[in-house]
Amino acid sequence: MDALIEKLKKQIIEQLNLAEVNPDEVSADSPLFGEGLGLDSIDALELIVLLEKHYGIKIEDPKDGKVIFQSLRTMAEYIKAQGKG
Amino acid sequence: MNIITSYAHIKHHQVAVNGELIFKTEPTHSLSEFLSEAYKSLGISYPKFHKMDAQCKLGLLCTEFALQHNAFLTNAPLNKTAIILSNSASSLETDRQYQASIADKLNYFPSPTVFVYTLPNIVIGEIAIKHKLTGENAFFVAEKMDAQLLVNYAEILLNQYAEAAIVGWVDVDGDNYEAFIFLVENGEYLNKNAIFKPLNQSTVNQLYNQTSWTH
Numbered sequence: 001m002d003a004l005i006e007k008l009k010k011q012i013i014e015q016l017n018l019a020e021v022n023p024d025e026v027s028a029d030s031p032l033f034g035e036g037l038g039l040d041s042i043d044a045l046e047l048i049v050l051l052e053k054h055y056g057i058k059i060e061d062p063k064d065g066k067v068i069f070q071s072l073r074t075m076a077e078y079i080k081a082q083g084k085g
Numbered sequence: 086m087n088i089i090t091s092y093a094h095i096k097h098h099q100v101a102v103n104g105e106l107i108f109k110t111e112p113t114h115s116l117s118e119f120l121s122e123a124y125k126s127l128g129i130s131y132p133k134f135h136k137m138d139a140q141c142k143l144g145l146l147c148t149e150f151a152l153q154h155n156a157f158l159t160n161a162p163l164n165k166t167a168i169i170l171s172n173s174a175s176s177l178e179t180d181r182q183y184q185a186s187i188a189d190k191l192n193y194f195p196s197p198t199v200f201v202y203t204l205p206n207i208v209i210g211e212i213a214i215k216h217k218l219t220g221e222n223a224f225f226v227a228e229k230m231d232a233q234l235l236v237n238y239a240e241i242l243l244n245q246y247a248e249a250a251i252v253g254w255v256d257v258d259g260d261n262y263e264a265f266i267f268l269v270e271n272g273e274y275l276n277k278n279a280i281f282k283p284l285n286q287s288t289v290n291q292l293y294n295q296t297s298w299t300h
Contacts, residue, residue, distance in 0.1 A: 017135040017136045017198075018132065018135070020130065020132045021132070038132070042197050042198055042201055043198070046196065046197050046198050049194050049195075049196065049197065053194045
């Protein structure tokens with residue numbers, strides 16, 4: 001799980017151009033939105049694309065994103081649950 | 086009386102403020118590298134900058150350089166500060182990037198973060214968000230930097246709806262790019278670092294052609 005979380009962290013920082021984010025300061029349980037990484041609604045759409053592009057997972061209902069994209073850990077758990085990680 | 090109190094001009098990998106060159110990088114740098122270095126030179130932290138397309142980065146940077154050491158936004162009410170910009174390439178550069186991302190039907194992953202920049206006036210939104218400006222705005226696509234167009238529209242707004250305006254040209258098309266932004270205030274302010282030039286077509290053209298670029 002830890003390896004997948006680290007991989008996700010790198011992919012998100014690269015794909016969302018989070019150039020001023022220090023990866024070492026982002027923990028597995030940091031909120032992705034709001035106080036944590038400070039992502040916005042467009043970033044949420046980009047995360048949906050990331051899951052499809054890199055893990056072959058298609059989120060049919062965007063409302064599910066609210067649970068899946070809480071943190072790196074919840075994302076990794078979702079990917080594992082889909083048998084993709 | 087409408088007065089130009091500061092201006093910035095970016096092209097040839099150089100930045101000039103009020104006619105003086107203040108920053109440059111090697112001409113061999115890519116536009117992306119130049120914009121990144123220019124951002125660092127400002128000494129500001131605005132993480133959203135890195136998410137923007139080249140046109141928005143260029144427009145935001147040029148505005149920031151014009152505002153640097155200037156009391157413009159401390160004088161002007163945010164809801165009465167207008168933004169009027171223009172260019173010739175519209176959002177063509179980002180349109181091309183987006184088109185490339187959807188060209189291969191077998192590798193079809195349209196990027197939302199690229200798509201949101203496929204309009205030329207998004208640069209106005211980025212400047213407005215950065216400075217919480219809620220005044221009138223307009224974006225014109227014109228063949229070249231048209232001082233008469235910009236001055237006329239700025240005067241209309243400044244005489245009715247606005248007390249200040251960020252006005253200029255922000256154009257990106259491949260390796261060709263240029264930004265020229267001037268700040269206009271309706272009235273005279275005690276602004277020790279400001280230049281005081283009347284807003285008219287002749288002055289804008291003069292300022293636009295004033296900088297001696299190094300090559």
